[in-house]
Amino acid sequence: MAERDLLVDAYLQHLKVERGLGKKTLEAYAADLSGLLTFMDEESLELSEMDPPALSGWLLMLSARGLSARSQARHLSAVRGLFKWLLLEKEVKADPTELIDGPKILQKLPNVLDREEVGRLLSMPDRAAPRGRRDAAMLHTMYAAGLRVTELCTLPTGDVNLESGFLQVLGKGDKRRVVPLGAVARKRIEAWLPDRAEMAKPNAKALFVSTRGKGMTRQSFWKIIKKYAAAAGIQKNVTPHELRHSFATHLLLGGADLRAVQTMLGHADIGTTQVYTHVTGDHLGRMHEKYHPRG
Incomplete structure (x- = not known):
């Protein structure tokens, strides 16, 4: 194995052990960095030989492959982290990424449901039936706690x-956070628990189980939320992500503190949470235009 491959493996081990990154995040880093290694192989370069012109050539290669500006920025972020670590470990004499500007990204605002649409969606499951009680509990829990679909x-x-x-939630990077549930979601879970006791296999740990008694899959919940969105007559593209986005947006519209929302969402970087301030800003702008006498 070439020295550069060994150094990248050592960096990934650092991310796993010292930074506590989870398996999927590490796999994403490894995939992004493998693209750099491929470029270096083609150009016969070592990590110590990577300079700003060489990195610019690598970015041009990514662009030529049809990667979006957002994907290029993600690759560059992984490479920035690698070179910062290499510099600290004295494996390189300078960080060439410091002189590289990232590709310009048009920030894509999250799609959100308004409160009336969320209300219609949550009311769709038939709570007279066990599956309906489970589905109601899942939808209410996701909206009440802002969970990722895997966390749910x-x-x-x-x-x-x-x-x-x-709730105690095990999020990305195996980091735990505590999230309030709310009175309505608690009632929906309480109503589901007797059904779960009958449906769940003895070794099932998940709160939400399928009719086969095993934990629900992401794909199953995607189908569930799509079904109820269609039944509610919601024209927007509704996914579990949209319900999580709606949770954050509605909290901020109600006056919640950005840091509190960051904690509840499990975002490591508040910049990730700040995208929702653009959504609420758009909403406030429309309200001002509609209701202010000089709007």
Whole structure:
């Protein structure tokens, strides 16, 4: 194995052990960095020989392959992290990424449902039937706690405290956070628990299980939310992500603190949360234009 490959492997090990990054995040880093290694192979370059012109050539290669500006920026972010670490480890004498500007990205604002649409969506499951009670509990939990779809589907029963009204959520990078649940979601979960006791296999840990008694899959929940969105007559493209986006946007519109929303969403970087301020800003702008006498 070439020295550059060994150094990249050592960096990935650093991210795993010292930064505590999860498996999927590490796989994404490895995939992005492998593109750089491929370029270096083609150009017969070592890491110590990478300078700003060489990095510009690598970015041009990514662009020629048809990668979007957002994908290029993600690749560059992974490479920036690598060279910062190499500099600290004294494997390179300078960080060539410091002189490289990232590709310009048009920020894509998240799609959100308004409160009336969320209300219609949450009311769709038939709570007279076990599956309807499960679906209602899942939808209410996702909207009440702003969970990622994987967090929702893998949520263990033991991490739900209905008495206190809080969830313990295991998020990205195996980082735990505590999220309030809300009164309505608590009631929906309480209504589902007797059905779960009958449906779940003895070794099932997940709060939400399928009719086969095993934990729900991401794909199953995607189908569920699509079905109820269509039944509710919602024209927007509704996915679990949109329900999470709606959670954050509605909190900010209600006056919630940005840092609190960041914590509840499990964002490591507040910049990720700040995209929602653009959505709420657009909403406030429309309200001002509609209702202000000089709007």
